[in-house]
Amino acid sequence: MNIAQSIREFFLRNGMVLGLYLVIAVTFWILILIVLPQLYMLDFSFSKNLPPAKIGGPEDVHTLEHYEFFIRGSAQNTAAFNVVDLQVFFRTLLAAAFVTIFDLALCYPIAYYMAHVAQGGWARLVVLSLIIPFWVNEILRAFAFRIMFGSGGVINGFLIWLGIVDEPVDFIRENVALYAGLGYAFILLMIFPLYNAVESLDKNQIEAARDLGSPWWRIHWRVVIPFAKPGITSGCTMVFMLSAGALAAPQILGGPSSLWFTQIIYQWFQTGNNWPRGSAYAVVLLASTIVFVLLMMKIFKVRLGEIAR
């Protein structure tokens, strides 16, 4: 089928009004909201940080200095690498991966319960109790976590009352509050893709495995998880991307000594007043998270098309 024919069929199928709306809306969405801003950022990241007067002047040339700065640090830096920023960068990716695994471990049983164990009303109750807390806005939720995990918070109070610890544990400094906050913030993005995937599995498959003598863990390992792999990938991708790119939760819940990479980006834009450098850092984060996700998909043998199921 040639292109002209496909276009004609598209309009015949959807009608003129809906067809035009779809074309315009999708073009606007992709071009104006996604591609252009990112291209702009990309271009920015290769520009010199100049005062407004000099923009467009002879000094306004493309440069790799911001990327170089990310790797090497400033000219005064005596070390071989920009240790501080690189450390924050890798720690952020690692922490985001940890949050993702934590969410997966937490959500898989819940999704399985909702899909195959809970009877009618219970499943709906679980869904509601998962969704309703998200009516509370992100900042408020983060501060609530801060109070809860604080030295005078309920968790420390409870641990001391139980006699497990004598002194309050500094959950903020240890980043426990941050991981918990991030994990909680993206829980729905993990549960629903998992639920969708697990739910479409034929119950007879589970019973057949059981009937053939399989213990419960092997049923999950050999039957349920392979089937749910696209949903697992889709959930993990979203949680990982959003955790690595989170800003509010690390600002509020992060320990004083540990920065999140987004905070560094934010600092370059705001306090550092160096937008090109901030852009370069943002591009590094975006590119590396995409590469990381594609790598994981390769390892677990999931194709991009399957995620969209």
Added chain:
Amino acid sequence: MSADVELDDVWIKFGEFVAARDVNITIKGGEFFSFLGPSGCGKTTLLRAVSGFLEPSQGEVRIGGQNMQGIGPNKRPTALIFQNLALFPLMTVWENIAFALEVRGVGKAERRKRADELLELIALSDQGDKMVHELSGGQRQRVAIARALAAEPQVLLLDEPLSALDLKLRQHMRTELRAIQQRVGITFIYITHDQGEALTMSDNIAVMREGVIEQVSDGNTVYDHPETSFVASFVGENNLFSGRVTEVSDGFATVDTSEGPMRARNALKNGSPQLSAGDSAYVFVRPESLKFANGHAHDNTIKAHINQQEFEGHFWQVFMDVPGSDKTIKMSMVNDGMELSHATGSEVSLGFAADLAVALPEGPLAAE
């Protein structure tokens, strides 16, 4: 190795609903046993109680003499073949078959070897490395059987496994299933609503209605000596006449029907005749037991009017009205090469032997 399966006073209730009541059945080891009944009669529920997916509300399920209470489906010596087969779509054919061995920790080489043996048994020798979706319906069917047999069950449970196949394949698979059962020699318990399947394959059949076992016997007996009106109306085709018993003698009953008095066998249950004079009764006559009287003497005769005649190859179906009643009578005649002796629209006299008809107490009938 095969094992007896005993259902002893089994009741299964879901809240108020009774899915199976007072079921007492002994299935001998190595037998091909069928539960036959319309959908919703509780036969699948009973099968699930044998496989361990549900526990009876009351009574005992024993396999090989051992009470199965509290023993889960993964620990019972049974294997179940599901109605939709439930093969694992993300495993190859041989991995499907060897799953039960994988569960037991058998090494890969040994698993593959055993899978290949089973593939040979089901005549799919070189298909082991294919994915399940690459096989045809009949091949998948056989893979499901092999997968269940790999678990070396003493009892194989089959939940209407042929219902998804087309007619030709279904008939072929009947023969094949029976052959496999005889080769492996284990007990088969087969669930079906298709009397043809039950009659062709089974050593014994339990006919079920609304959670109750109506009759347990071999196929011939179920067909020729039904014990209840439900069995007579559900298994095979039957013409039904209703009336009141006027006289019983020598194992026969005379029933006064609106189509005239009819003499038929007084049906036995537990060895004793069920009808006595004055009872409301049904007389059942098979289409193939009816003959054109053609002036010969018969135990029973009915006047009828030929409405329609259908040619079905090896037999004719003749549909008739009875003047003065709304009854339609169906008669089957073997196509023996002779021309039809009576034209559509003609008045005829039908006869049948008292021996080939059965009189039963009035009771529930199978839905049309």
